[in-house]
C-alpha cells in the first residue's frame with residue numbers, strides 16, 4: 001500500500017500522520033476546510049471520494065457529520081475492494097468527557113456505523129477503529145488532564161494499517 005488520504009490534515013494528529021507517511025515515501029493527499037474541503041456538505045464528500053477512489057488507505061481524523069459523510073461515501077466507493085479505512089473515534093463515547101454533548105453523540109454515531117459495517121460487510125475494505133483518550137494536540141491544549149503523545153497515537157494507527165493482512169483492529173481504546 002503506497003497511497004493514503006488523510007482528512008483533517010492540518011490538525012494535530014492529521015498533520016503528523018501526513019508527515020510520517022511522506023517520510024515513508026507514500027503518496028499523500030490531505031484535506032481540510034483550509035484547502036477547500038468542508039465535508040459537512042455531502043456533495044463535497046461524494047466528489048472527493050469519487051476523485052480519490054484510486055488511493056489505498058483513508059485515515060479519517062475529522063469529527064461530526066463531516067467525518068461520517070467521508071466514511072460512508074468512501075466505504076461505498078471501496079465496497080469489496082482491497083482498501084483500508086481507519087476512523088478516529090473517541091473515548092468520549094464511554095463517558096461524558098467533552099463540554100459538548102454533541103461531540104460524544106457524534107462519535108457514538110460513528111461507532112455504530114463502524115460496528116455495523118464490520119459485522120455485515122465484506123472482508124474488504126478493512127474498516128479499523130481507534131478511540132483515543134486525550135492526546136497533546138491543539139484541540140486538547142486547554143484540558144488539564146494527562147495526555148498521550150500525539151506521536152504515539154500516530155504510530156499505533158500506522159501499525160494498525162501495517163498489520164491489516166495479519167489481523168484487524170476493530171475497536172481499540174487507548175488512554176494514558
Ligand SMILES: NC(=O)c1ccc[n+]([C@@H]2O[C@H](COP(=O)([O-])OP(=O)(O)OC[C@H]3O[C@@H](n4cnc5c(N)ncnc54)[C@H](OP(=O)(O)O)[C@@H]3O)[C@@H](O)[C@H]2O)c1
Pocket residue numbers: 007008009010011012013014031032033034035037038039040060061062063066088089090091131132133134135136137138139140
Ligand atoms: N485531541 C484529543 O485529545 C482527542 C481525544 C480523543 C479523540 N480525538 C479525535 O482525534 C481526531 C484528531 O484530533 P485532533 O486533536 O488532531 O484534531 P484537530 O487538531 O482539532 O484537527 C481537526 C482537523 O479537522 C479539520 N476539520 C474540522 N472540521 C472539518 C470539516 N467539516 N471538513 C474538513 N475538515 C475539517 C481541521 O482543519 P480545518 O479547520 O482547516 O478544516 C483540522 O485539520 C479527531 O477525530 C478527534 O475527535 C482527539
